[in-house]
Amino acid sequence: MELTEQLNFDHQDRRDIYEYVESQGTTRADQARRALNLRPEAFGHHLTILRRDGYIRRDGNHLSVAYQDEDVEEHDADDLVYTIRAAEQRDLSGLVGVIRQVAREGTYIEAETVADLLDHEEVILRHNEVRSRMVFVACVDDEVVGWVHLDLPETEKLEHTAVLTVGLLPEYRGHGIGTALLDRAFRWACEHEFEKLYNSVPATNEDAISFLESHGWETEAVRENHYRIDGEYVDEVMLATFLDCDARL
Numbered sequence: 001m002e003l004t005e006q007l008n009f010d011h012q013d014r015r016d017i018y019e020y021v022e023s024q025g026t027t028r029a030d031q032a033r034r035a036l037n038l039r040p041e042a043f044g045h046h047l048t049i050l051r052r053d054g055y056i057r058r059d060g061n062h063l064s065v066a067y068q069d070e071d072v073e074e075h076d077a078d079d080l081v082y083t084i085r086a087a088e089q090r091d092l093s094g095l096v097g098v099i100r101q102v103a104r105e106g107t108y109i110e111a112e113t114v115a116d117l118l119d120h121e122e123v124i125l126r127h128n129e130v131r132s133r134m135v136f137v138a139c140v141d142d143e144v145v146g147w148v149h150l151d152l153p154e155t156e157k158l159e160h161t162a163v164l165t166v167g168l169l170p171e172y173r174g175h176g177i178g179t180a181l182l183d184r185a186f187r188w189a190c191e192h193e194f195e196k197l198y199n200s201v202p203a204t205n206e207d208a209i210s211f212l213e214s215h216g217w218e219t220e221a222v223r224e225n226h227y228r229i230d231g232e233y234v235d236e237v238m239l240a241t242f243l244d245c246d247a248r249l
Helices: 012-024 029-036 040-052 089-103 109-121 177-191 206-214
Strands: 026-028 056-059 062-065 073-077 080-086 132-140 143-152 161-168 196-202 218-229 232-242
Touching (some): 012 026, 012 029, 012 040, 012 056, 012 062, 026 029, 029 062, 073 177, 080 177, 089 132, 089 143, 089 161, 109 161, 109 196, 143 177, 177 196, 196 206, 196 218, 206 218
Antiparallel strands (some): 026 062, 056 062, 132 143, 143 161, 196 232
């Protein structure tokens, strides 16, 4: 199932099963059936249809939403081998830890918000009628070292846009991993017909501003004294980029 695909259920029980599994990230089939108070025969019937229609994936007795598989990219830069792939539910702890470590630098407020949300919901990828998000991770020896997160508005007037956050552990910077993460997010956004990405950072985060500007982002607005960091008021810099998809695909 495409993350941007419109959800369409012709039976309330199937909608309930999907929404329960989506809210859990991954769950045991018997746990879902009991939580929804469905008879085994009915649950099995609806689950079969959800799997047939590409909404639910079953691995043994565990259920998860059947998001479309994304290619795993392998990179070799300066004798450092790393991969970039779609985040999986098993990455939750490592991903939140990396985001929080980057956020502890004190200049990436949006990253703090993403970490808090993932930690609270305990679900990485989301696709429901209220919100959707896509996350790619950079891994070294299968350990998460960086991420790029796309928050996808469901509001019709904003559905051509997405909020992007990207970050990388300090010890892995300088190898092109951040650029590779950004490029992967750009290609995904283009493939799904998004037109504009935007992000906001404190004015004191000069490295992030320079990084985004070097990739074609521009400052759209500045909100004065929007943040208070360590007792000091700091401006918010609002950056955005329009996607030149013909050049990227």
